[in-house]
Amino acid sequence: MVNDWPLVGRERELAFARRALADAEVCGLLLTGRAGTGKTRLAKELLAELAEGGARTHWVRAMSSASTIPFGAFAHLLPGSADGTADRAHRLNQVAGHLTRGAEGRRLVLCVDDAHLLDGLSATLVHQLAATASAFVVVIAPHGVSVPDPVFAMWKDRVAERLDVGELTRPQTAELITAALGGRLEDGAEHRLWHLTLGNPLFLRELVQGGLDSGALSAADGGWRWSGALTANPRLVELIETRTDRVDADERRLLELLAFGETLGCEPLLRLGAGRVLASTERAGLVVSERTGRRLNARLAHPLYAEVIRRRTSPLRQRDTYRILAGTLDLTGARRAEDKPRLVRWRLAAGLPTDPQLVRTAAETLLRKDFPQAEQLAAEAVRLGGGFAAKFLLAQVRIAGGRHADADALLADLAGETVSDVQHARVAGTRARNL
Ligand SMILES: Nc1ncnc2c1ncn2[C@@H]1O[C@H](COP(=O)(O)OP(=O)(O)O)[C@@H](O)[C@H]1O
Ligand SMILES: [Mg+2]
Structure with missing residues (x-):
């Protein structure tokens, strides 16, 4: 069921893409966004629409395993007899020619998913196809990673427009849940799903599929209900861990502090020497800093990160984390009203004497x-x-x-x-x- 989720929302994004396609000056679209926001899905929708309209479309997915092989990403589109001894420029023209001839006069549209993993030659090919207006290229890359130079150049030289694919809104999330289940989910569970996923369709899909698999999510009285706790299933945990595990020891410490402490002031964190890791984890899309009134705060980029990190932290390590958290508030004197209950909770959890x-x-x-x-x-x-x-x-x-x-x-x-x-x-x- 979950694989056939209907597309929800994205009218604005599709309209933007159509405008770019209609603009003779523009030969590409760079889709970026956090993992799981629906970049691939949006591009698939767009290509299906274009194919229906008569365009010749190709889908290329770059993979790390092929990123060192010249034209690794394009292998499935190329003739086996291609001249292996040709030099680079000649080979590029050969491949480009093969693709454009294959379009037989129709508009050529090429989508490259996970473009940050493209091998160098494929990246050059993508750039060349767009720069010579031989094809319209849709390039997908997640936030926080660097893409090969030729791909970046497309956007820098304004050959391609850039479109940020964000999370779904709350009403769209509710709409997607209803559409996926074929009925309404009780309010309480829908509310919790929203707060856990914040409109990220990938997280939503994994949670819903996990609920269906475990039986926690079941049909009742013409609708759906969730019994028991709503937590991340092993697949989702694994998915998130591939992101949260790519950190060094100091970064992990910061992620743990934020997982247990939720929003923390940047000031005390900086005083604890967390400047470097605040910057690097924010760059990696794991941490977000934001201003609330006069205070600069840091928090984890997604509530599910907190849940997964909390679950992975041993009790001893938790105690230690709370000890540091209590220390950060002692640094600022716990002046604000909402700081006092937090300080008390943290001191208790750290096993520190508390009045x-x-x-x-x-x-x-x-x-x-x-x-x-x-x-x-x-x-x-x-x-x-x-x-x-x-x-x-x-x-x-x-x-x-x-x-x-x-x-x-x-x-x-x-x-x-x-x-x-x-x-x-x-x-x-x-x-x-x-x-
Ligand atoms: N607007 C949407 N409506 C319905 N389902 C969506 C939507 N966007 C994404 N999905 C689904 O959510 C999951 C994650 O989307 P995907 O496109 O793979 O994310 P990304 O490529 O940004 O990491 C997929 O199963 C996809 O079908
Ligand atoms: Mg994708």
Whole structure:
């Protein structure tokens, strides 16, 4: 089912491509974007449309295994009898001639996928075909990699237009899920799919396929629902690891800090000496820096990276990561309101001594924002010996979460432990209102 997903969105991108094709000055299109945004899919759609309109289309996919073989990417399009002894220029003309003759007067359109892996001679051929207007070439390359010089030159010399293929929007993501499943997915799961994929069709496809394979995703009452946790399946993990594993030890450390710490200020990271790795991981498309108010923050480029990295980090290493995270906030004095609960959580996870009163205050801050976390912190404050105030807060958190019976059990215990009339009155009043 998943292989036949209908194309969703891309009207704007297709219109851009059609304009480029209609422009006599333009002989190429460079499609770029992050991995999995749908560059290949868009190009396939475009070539199918052109073939239908009478063009002669060819698809070439560059591969690292062929990147050292002259014309490796084009081997399947070339005659076996080609003159192996000819010099480079002659051979180039031979191949170009073969392709243009094969078009038999129709417009020649050539698509080169993964152009960053092209062998040198193939890259020159692509450039020559476009520069001489012998063919319209669509070249696909992911963000953050360097393409062979002749390919880059096409864009630099304005022979080719460049089109960025971004992620789908939220409504488009919902539309794609519905189209793929042939019915609507319940809101909660759709919401989570959006937050995990942020509109990346490849991640979406892998998650949905994984859900279908495991049975977590099933048809129910004329729609679809997801039971159990929505996490990355092994294939998706592997896919992401091929990106996140190409880092050195220091870069990995930064990725771990961001995976567990989420958004971090760049300032403390720079003070910890992370300047080089911030730059290199951002160049590699793994980390994004952005300005929020007066603060410059860094985060992982995709929430799924965080999930995969978190899962791969051993408990001991996690503890160590939290220790560094707590240190970064200590550096900035945890001034902002949202820093305090984070600092408390990180200190607890790092096994650092933490004042129960601080923990309770953090739980209070989160009471109306993040119920599960507020409960966790309130329980932790109780465990750390936070006494009456902590237990009373835990009961309030449970009431806020609709867990009235659990709250009452706790309040009943607490009634036996009150030491002052004021405490007694507060417990009794809360119990009465909770009933
Ligand atoms: N606009 C879209 N509508 C439906 N499916 C899409 C769309 N874009 C991509 N896909 C699907 O998502 C997956 C990843 O797309 P792909 O084109 O391979 O990404 P890229 O080449 O950018 O890495 C493929 O299965 C593709 O069919
Ligand atoms: Mg692709």
